[in-house]
Amino acid sequence: MADQFPVLFENETIIVRRLDDISRVDDAFVQDLKWPAGRKGQIFAFDNPIPAESFLSPRFTYSKDFSFHLNFSARREWLKGEQPAVSGVRPAATPSLEKHGQLYIKIKRRIFSQLPWVKEDPEEDKRALAAFEGKVDAYKIGYWEKGGESAGIIAVRKWKDYMQQPVDWVSWVLVEESLSREDRASTHAYIGAWLKDNVPSRVECVIGSFNTRSHKFFMKLGFKPVALHVYKES
Numbered sequence: 001m002a003d004q005f006p007v008l009f010e011n012e013t014i015i016v017r018r019l020d021d022i023s024r025v026d027d028a029f030v031q032d033l034k035w036p037a038g039r040k041g042q043i044f045a046f047d048n049p050i051p052a053e054s055f056l057s058p059r060f061t062y063s064k065d066f067s068f069h070l071n072f073s074a075r076r077e078w079l080k081g082e083q084p085a086v087s088g089v090r091p092a093a094t095p096s097l098e099k100h101g102q103l104y105i106k107i108k109r110r111i112f113s114q115l116p117w118v119k120e121d122p123e124e125d126k127r128a129l130a131a132f133e134g135k136v137d138a139y140k141i142g143y144w145e146k147g148g149e150s151a152g153i154i155a156v157r158k159w160k161d162y163m164q165q166p167v168d169w170v171s172w173v174l175v176e177e178s179l180s181r182e183d184r185a186s187t188h189a190y191i192g193a194w195l196k197d198n199v200p201s202r203v204e205c206v207i208g209s210f211n212t213r214s215h216k217f218f219m220k221l222g223f224k225p226v227a228l229h230v231y232k233e234s
Contacts, residue, residue, distance in 0.1 A: 008045060009163050012038055016162050019044035020053075022228060026059040035232055042121055042230045043071070050225040056216075058209050064117055064233060069208035071162065071227035073202065074195075078222040081196035087186040089179075092145040095153070097133065100141075103153055104132050107174045114210055139171065142194035144187055151176055152187035154194065161204055162227060166176045168198075170205035173217075192221045 015036075019025070025044065033042060055070055064070050093105065105125050110227040112118040140156040152175045159169035175187045195203060206229060207214045215225070 007043070011164075014041040014043060014162070015039060015217070016043045018043055018047065018075050018225075018226075020047060022046065022054045023059060025228060025230075027061055030060055030230060031218070032076075033230070040232055043227055045162065045227040050228075052219070055205065055209070055225055055228075056212050060209070062115070062208065062210045067231045069206045069231070070209060070215060070225045071204060071206050071229060072215075072218045072223040073161075073167075073204045073226045074218075074221065074223040075202050076196065076199050078221070078224070079192060079196040079199065079203075080222045082189040082194040084134055084186040084189040084193070087183045088142050088146045089151045089183050089186045090146070090192065091190065092143050094141045094143055096138065099150075100136065100153075101129050101132060103150060103174055104172065105129060107172045110174075111208065111211060111214075123208070135164040140164070140198060142191060142198070144190050146179065146183055149176075150174075151179060151183065152191060156195075156198065156203065159204075168203040170203060175217075183207055188217070188220070
């Protein structure tokens with residue numbers, strides 16, 4: 001079925017195709033995909049931004065067998081560098097490696113706790129933390145606190161998009177849920193302003209299809225969904 005859509009790029013692990021309508025992608029579509037040997041990912045790129053009603057109510061099932069991720073993109077001029085509201089949230093120095101690692105694991109657990117088959121695994125967390133510590137110097141970090149406690153953090157690094165073009169890449173972001181609504185809004189605005197100051201051209205991120213809260217977060221910053229990534233997990 002996917003063969004009817006033009007191939008834009010391919011290598012030994014992924015195939016990128018053009019698809020004009022995300023509603024054509026459902027569980028049956030995915031089950032019918034052909035997976036040449038060694039290919040773990042098929043990416044469907046859209047000429048126009050994906051309508052919100054389509055990706056916030058997806059027609060496919062994120063599972064142990066297939067995962068679906070939305071690729072969000074923003075040019076610097078799209079980013080909304082709003083003035084933070086008056087609050088106790090303030091920019092702070094980059095946290096220590098230990099604190100940074102704690103926040104990284106917190107983000108990871110918050111995201112994947114939404115999947116019923118993913119359970120907390122201290123040993124897997126240790127492996128993830130070791131991998132994180134090995135590459136932490138590659139990231140540019142924005143960090144904010146309130147009263148000496150974490151309010152929010154964002155990490156961006158140089159990467160390549162699905163067409164292998166260089167971009168800035170948001171690897172993770174966290175706004176503390178314990179903050180008041182006003183403080184969360186202020187932290188959100190700080191993150192947007194930080195991105196506008198620190199991204200020279202284009203910035204992207206890839207988010208699990210189930211994580212609609214993060215979809216809305218990035219859209220408020222000015223990002224637009226431009227592609228759907230389908231990965232075969234087994």
